[in-house]
């Protein structure tokens with residue numbers, strides 16, 4: 001019996017392994033790659049090409065936002081002018097991280113989405129085929145409205161069971177990255193299926209899809225369902241435009257099975273994302289800084305979980321908290337989550353990438369040790385000579401209070417120290 005097509009095959013409309021040219025439904029770039037794409041686009045301008053379908057294009061200022069020096073400010077000024085002159089959607093400094101903005105009612109199930117950033121796989125959580133390209137390819141999309149794809153083979157990540165205790169979607173993400181390894185998904189699509197995937201809230205799905213690229217994968221897809229619809233409608237998406245995908249049995253190149261009940265809080269130790277170990281193995285490791293935020297874990301629900309742990313207490317180490325978007329910031333403000341975080345002694349930064357890329361606002365010094373809710377702990381990324389451990393918001397919160405790495409499983413409103 002012929003198995004059903006994978007989600008990637010259905011959305012791209014061709015069999016795995018084939019090459020296709022497709023117009024894109026959405027494309028976005030940020031202040032970093034957008035500025036580079038603008039340089040590349042000059043070549044198309046010389047050929048008298050103008051921007052095609054600007055209503056499908058977005059420029060989002062998140063990476064070095066607000067600008068840190070006059071070189072950055074000049075580059076951002078040029079791109080700001082270009083995007084406005086050409087009628088693209090422009091998201092100013094303070095709006096938040098591109099992937100989060102696109103997940104807030106913009107990107108829809110079944111769409112072909114391309115971002116000039118490797119974590120564009122995040123939008124797979126909404127049932128879109130969403131992947132990252134380089135700046136030159138983005139310039140090509142501006143000039144033609146489309147691009148080429150090789151339809152990827154798919155690996156299924158079959159999730160069963162339910163998250164309990166202090167285990168969070170981030171711990172599941174670190175588990176599957178460990179299982180696949182940092183190149184185990186190269187040029188594949190991941191499909192998250194099974195009861196555990198269907199039962200996972202959209203915020204958690206976004207965390208899982210976000211880390212697909214850490215295995216080398218092109219995207220990480222969930223089937224859109226009633227939860228997806230609810231999420232999109234909350235953000236004001238037009239109900240009529242939301243198409244839901246029906247789950248079917250597909251034939252996958254390989255399968256990974258994870259029981260959510262068996263996963264415990266994890267830590268990716270320096271300097272690889274697939275170096276995941278139980279947090280308890282590193283309990284007591286001294287840290288100099290905690291960073292809570294990013295496109296992996298800077299959403300309102302993440303901030304809320306963090307705040308629930310630090311509320312009424314004081315952090316023992318400098319702690320930088322950066323909401324992923326203006327919407328997440330506003331919700332955290334109106335619900336008291338931000339004041340709990342502020343009163344606990346944390347620094348709250350404007351929505352955006354913050355120190356994730358090591359560009360500004362929280363870069364570590366040589367020999368310093370950081371704990372972060374981000375998706376990458378590559379050597380020198382967040383500070384030359386620094387070490388970074390990756391974890392969930394709850395692990396970050398408990399560790400911030402202790403000034404050392406501690407598992408939330410050791411936390412019962414206080415730690416036996």
Ligand SMILES: CC(C)[C@H](C(=O)O)[C@@H](O)C(=O)O
Pocket residue numbers: 032033063116117118119132357
């Ligand atoms: C700066 C940008 C090109 C980069 C990416 O594509 O991922 C960044 O967002 C990152 O997380 O390393």
Ligand code: SF4
Pocket residue numbers: 063097117119294295296352353356357374375
């Ligand atoms: S938050 Fe970090 S990982 Fe996400 S897009 Fe920004 S720099 Fe990249």
